[in-house]
Amino acid sequence: MTIAPHNPKADLKQYDRDFYAWTQEMVVALRSGNWAALDIENLVEEVEALGRRERQELENRLAVLLGHLLKWDYQPEQRSNSWRATVREQRRRIDKLLRENLSLKP
Template identity: 40%
Template sequence: MVTHPTQSELATLYERDIALWSNLMADLLRRGQFDQLDLEHLIEEVIDLGRRERDRLVSAVRLILHHLLKWHYQPERRSRSWVKTIQRERINSQSYLEDTPSLKRIQTQDWLQKIYKIARKEAALETELSLDTFPEDCPYSWEQVFDEGFPEDLGYRFK
């Protein structure tokens, strides 16, 4: 690698090997060589970092909703793995919210409905039940999504 790469070389490196590019950016930051940073891509990556954190929480909530739907609409097929998935993703969600408290901003009805819309389709696909089987609007609140005691018949509680 060139000691003082040009902006063009940095852009090429970003496209070709993002891991090497990120190591170089970290090294430049550590050395205080701010004038050599690939700011355009660095800003893009910082923005993406926030999105990735949000997407981790959204994914966990989606899985919880998906499995709650299966739990409520296919009681004859309930399994211990569904319980484990619901509880594992509740633990993950709590961890994400503790590590990144600003993610609490997505705990709105709009976000819940947006996530539910996807979970509903996934539940229909997996269960092979008609999409119309599941309510169009999310039947769960944020509190229920994160509540270890919901639903009461889930059968697994942390002590």
């Protein structure tokens, strides 16, 4: 009698083995209303992570904007078109983020 070698991947949930395939399975289950097939624990985790990413993106863009505005004020001899472009681009992207995520506004 031979014993099959243990395959650790067989113990992993689809979420851990193949994240993309897991997302597609969850989409099918959600669209069809197959609530029993939903991986609630990991869905909750992923939805929370999506919200955190939006907030982190806003914080990062604000930090870049603030840094460039401070440099603009305190290093006038080094002002450049690239600084101006960065300020403009960060403002544009912050505005878009806030329009798409109204609850991120203070």
